[in-house]
Amino acid sequence: MTYLNLFANCLLVKGANRSLICDLQLNKSYPISNGVYDILSFLKEHAIEDCIDKYGLVNEEAILSYVDFILYKELGFKDDRILEELAPLNLSWDNFSDITNVIIEYNENLNYDCQFIKQLFNLNVSGLEIRCYHSPNLEKLGAFLETFNGTVLNHIKLILPYSSDLNIKVLEKLIKKNLRIKNFLIHSAPSDTTFKVYKDSVQVIHFAQAINNCLFCGMIRSAYFTTNIELFTESQHHNTCLNRKLSITGDGLIKNCPSMQESYGNMLETELDNVLADKDFRKYWNLKKDDVAVCKECEFRYVCTDCRAFTEQTKKNNEGLDISKPLKCGYNPYTNQWDEWSTNPLKQKAIQNYGMQQLNRDA
C-alpha cells in the first residue's frame, strides 16, 4: 500500500466552488477544484490504492495525476504509511504586543511629541503606516521619523502624494534618517509603476489614483493576498485588518482604523491604557473571516485581509457587529469570477451611504 503524506504546513482550504492549497512554508497557494479537495482529504487517511478502489478505475489516472502534482510541488511525499508522528501544525496565534500595527494620518500641525505616542511605541509596536494625503514639509516629516530611532519598530510604510521633487535622492535621504522605512506608496502619480531604491532594499509603488482621504482604504485584490503562517494563523482567530491595530486620524483622534466611525478620544487627552481596556475599541478584533458572510465560503479566507469600515451593509450579528462582505471586494466565491465592485448594482446603496460615488467616477 502507498500513502500520500501532505506536509503539515501545506493546508487545504475548501471554498463554495473551489479550494486552495496553502503552502505556508514556501508562501505559495494553488487553486484546486473541490473534487481534488475531496480526493486529497480522502488520501489523508487512506492508501492511494483504496482511493482508486473507491472512485473507480476510470478515475485512476486523474487520482495519480493529483498525487504527482503534490509530489512535484513538494507539498507532500509518498510512504508505506501515514506518518502520525508528523504532527498537524498548531494554528494558534499570539503576539508580544497589545498593539502590533499603527496607522497615522499625518498632520504636521499636530504635536506627536506627546505621552500617548510614547506609551504606544513602548508597547513594542512592529509596523507603522504614515499616510500623507497632502504634500508634507519633508524636513518636518524627517524629524518625526527620527523619533522612532531607538524603538523596536521594524517596518514603516510611507504614503505620500506625488511631486516632481520627490526623486530617488530625496527618498533615499528619508530612508537614511530612518532605516525602518521599507515601503513607499506614492499616490497621484503620473503612472502605475513599481521600483526599488536604497540598494534594492526599499520598494516604491507609484499609484496613479489620488489617496486624499480615508475612503480609499479597504480594497480587496488578489495581488494583496499573502500566503504565510502569520496571516493564516491570525485569521483563524482574529480580524485580519483590525486586530491589535490603532490609528490616529489627521485630527488627532484615536480609532481602531481611520476609516471607521467610532473614535476613542484625542491623543493629547487620552490615556493609552483606557483605550486598550475599552471593549468597544476591540470589538472587531475577534471577528474572523469565518464569521463574515460570503467570505466564510471563500477559498481565499485565510490569505486575505478584511475590511470592516466599508462593507455591503447587509448583515449584522447578535452583538450588532457588521458581518457583511467587504464592499470593495469584487470576487464571487460561488462562480470564482472577479468583477469590478464599484459598478455592481447590489452595492450601489452602500456606496451611496459611504459617499463614495465621486470616488468611483474619478477612478
Next chain:
Amino acid sequence: MEAATDYVCMWLDFYKATFTRLNGEDLFTLKGLGSLPKNEDVAMVWYRRKVASFPTRYKLKKENFDNQYVMDRFLNNEYDVLHNHLCYLIDKQKWLNDPATEDKLNKLSVLFLAKKLGLNIPHTEVLTDKRSLIELMQIYPQLIVKPLSECVLFSDNDGAYFKMLTEVISIRNIKAVPETFFPSLVQQGINKKFELRVFYLAGVFYAMAIFSQENKKTVSDFRNYDDKRPNRTVPYILPYEIENKLSHLMTALSFETGSIDLMVDREGNYYFLEINPEGQFGMVSHPCNYYLEREMAKVLTNKCSA
C-alpha cells in the same frame, strides 16, 4: 543582532519582567569591571551565546598572514578571559544552563553517554589508518568522516573561504585516503529518511522534522528542478520512549535548554547525533509555530518568581 533574543526580550517586556540584555559586543565599550552585572542584582541568567563578531578588527603594522592568525587567536583568548569572568561573577545555580558545563561538553563522551542511556547512536570510531577504515567498511559499507570538534572555515591569502563538510567514504573513493592520517572521527553512514531538530526547554521537547533535498525522490520527468527550494521543515512528535531517554540525557548533563540533533533511517530507527546546549531555536520555532521565544520568556519569568 540576534533575532530570537530580540523576540525573547519583547516577550519579557510583555510579561513586565525586569531584565538586562548583555551583548558580547557590549564588552568592547565596558566602563570598568564595576559596570558588569552584580550577583545580588540577578535572579536568573540565560546565556544565549558569546558574540557574533568583534566590532573592531586589529591589523598588524606589517601585514603577515600567519601573524594575523596568531593575533586573532590571541584576541579571542583575551576576550574569553573577560567573558568567562561573567560566569564566575554570578552564582552557578542562577544560570539556566551552567556555562561551565556547556564549555566542557565533549562530543564523543555525550555520544557514549546517550548510548549508555539506551539511545541508538551511529557506530562511532576514531581511526588513524586506511586498513582499519577498510575493515570497518566490511560491516558498514558507507562511512562518514566529520570533525570531532566543530566545522571550521579555512581562508587563504586571497581571502577565499573553504568550508569543512562531512565527507562520505565508501569503496568508490577509498583510494584518495592516505595510509595513515590524523586521528579522525568515523561514523556509520545512516540511510536517512529525515533529520530531527529538537529543542528542549525545561522538560518539554519541541521537535521538527527536516526533509532534505538529497533525500527526495523527484520524479525523473520533472527535470527543471529548482535547487534553491529550502528543506521542508514540519512539526514532529517524538515517541514517548525516545523523549524519556533524551530526558535522562538532559538531566545527566544538567541542561535546561539544548538543541538536539537526531536522525531517522528508512526503517524508522532513531539515532542520536549531538547536542548544542546554546540552542539555536529560531529555526525550529517559526516553521512549527511553537512560539519558543514566548516559552523561553515564560520559563525565565517563572523561574524568577519561584
